[in-house]
Amino acid sequence: MEHLINNRVRNIEISGIRKFFNMVAEYEDVVSLTIGQPDFYTPQHVKEAGKRAIDENKTTYTHNAGLIELRAAAAHFVKKKYNLTYNPEDEVIVTSGASEAIDIAFRTILEEGSEVILPGPVYPGYEPIIKLCGAKPVYVDTREHNFQLNAALIEKHLTDKTRCVVLPYPSNPTGCTLSKDNVAEIAELLKDKELFILSDEIYSELVLEGEHHSIASFSECREKTIVINGLSKSHSMTGWRIGLTFAPAYLSKHMIKVHQYNVTCASNITQHAALAALTEGIDDALPMKKAYGERMEYVYGRLKAMGFEVEKPNGAFYIFPSIKKYQMSSFDFALKLVKEAGVAVVPGDAFSSFGEGYVRLSFAYSMELLEKGLNRLETFINQLENESVFN
Ligand SMILES: Cc1ncc(COP(=O)(O)O)c(C=O)c1O
Structure with a gap:
């Protein structure tokens, strides 16, 4: 069978x-x-918030997109840290880990035959979802470029089928990051192209020297970018399963449907722990x-x-x-x-x-x-x- x-x-x-x-x-x-x-x-105050949520019977479903207080805290967090501007009402979704965020993003934007540009080597969580959508991963060899994508490399791989470019920085497995100039050049290249950018920023709080630069902070690319983030790495919360998407309203309103039929909402208890992380624990x-x-x-x-x-x-x-x-x-x-x-x-x-x-x-x-x-x-x-x- x-x-x-x-x-x-x-x-x-x-x-x-x-x-x-x-x-x-x-x-x-x-x-x-x-x-x-x-x-x-996981920081103690976050664990306490999770325990309190259980004791206070915060055990029901929440809004599909997540608690509005949490979405507001997440929007505030990325504004303060990375100068990203998102409306918590309709541009932020709380997911079950960044993994689910990647899944709903790809399933919302990819179709049979779509091409997705990725740096190689790369985190193995993208290719299977791309293939499940009937789309095709197109790897860019970054080995001779300090494992960094750049505008020239991306340009060489663009076709009329390219639907998405993945920017997974800081990178798993290489630990490399993108400089501001590099991100600016990529933004300049992609700003007029009919495609999306999936920017997986799950390690954004762990840039060891200098700052994290998100392509969504470049206004010319904000409207085509889905930022993936979450608390697994920043707050040592891998098992709590909290991810986040930040995307313009016209995109989020479609992603939320995929999310709804997938998990309904992230765990309410975990969302309360996440709220503590993103309010009292922004520098955890x-x-x-x-x-x-x-x-x-x-x-x-x-x-x-x-x-x-x-x-x-x-x-x-x-x-x-x-x-x-x-x-x-x-x-x-x-x-x-x-x-x-x-x-x-x-x-x-x-x-x-x-x-x-x-x-x-x-x-x-x-x-x-x-x-x-x-x-x-x-x-x-x-x-x-x-x-x-x-x-
Ligand atoms: C680049 C990258 N994106 C996403 C994830 C998935 O994160 P989560 O545990 O929040 O689903 C990981 C986990 O290792 C990762 O390395």
Whole structure:
């Protein structure tokens, strides 16, 4: 009967990150540097707000778009932080995580045959949804461009079928960000084009140096941009499932239909916790960001000292060294590393074929664990290098 299952669903796969994570769960004494999940607890005042919501029986459905107070707080947050202007009444939707936000955005704008431009390597959450819509991912090779999309690269891939350009910065898996000039050039290129921009800014609070620049802050692109954000990374709330979309009213009024028939509304209890996060906790990310910055310097320094070719990240909590010199696929490298040295990293091909030849390390782990993992990695590569000398 499996042949009766929707072809598009049969043809997508479980994310390579999860696959590898599940696989390494079988090995003992493994230092796992695989998961994109902050190692901090959700701030206490946010947890208290969630508990209070339960005690006060805030357990009903809410407005499909989310509590108006929360939408207002979210609009205020992005205004203050990124100079984005959205009307909470009809331009903000509270979703079940950024994942759902991506889903409703793509399902609202894509049709059979639409093309979607994405940087490669990239977070694996876009391609399957694009394909489920019958649309086509068009990857732009950013490996020679410090993993950054730019106007010239985008222009080369534009066709009359291009319906959307994805700007996922700060980037998972590379940790790179876009400069203001770069975003301005992309805005200039796209402003008159008949297409949408999906700007996934889930790591916007974790720009390690400088500021986050949203393309929606450029008025010429605001009307065609859907900004995706949420609290998973900024407030260490991955399991609470709160995402956000910010989009002009003419777009939001269609996205809300997809959202309504998908989940009705985000959890009411969680929305109350999110309200605390976006009012009393607007700077909750700062101490976490400081810690990620210190860890990034440490991990980057260690990898460089080991001889890895690696870009210095400036956002999120990932680093993406090249393993090409070991002449193995990223999957074989990661498997050998976990089996022989007890360190788990994510093979780069989980982030599209453009990630082949790299591995992703997450530094959302304690310094102690990072040190242990990197010591093991160092021993492993020393051994690899010795093996290749003697073979
Ligand atoms: C770039 C990017 N977008 C979206 C998400 C999904 O976030 P959420 O957990 O809020 O669904 C992730 C999660 O890792 C991510 O890295």
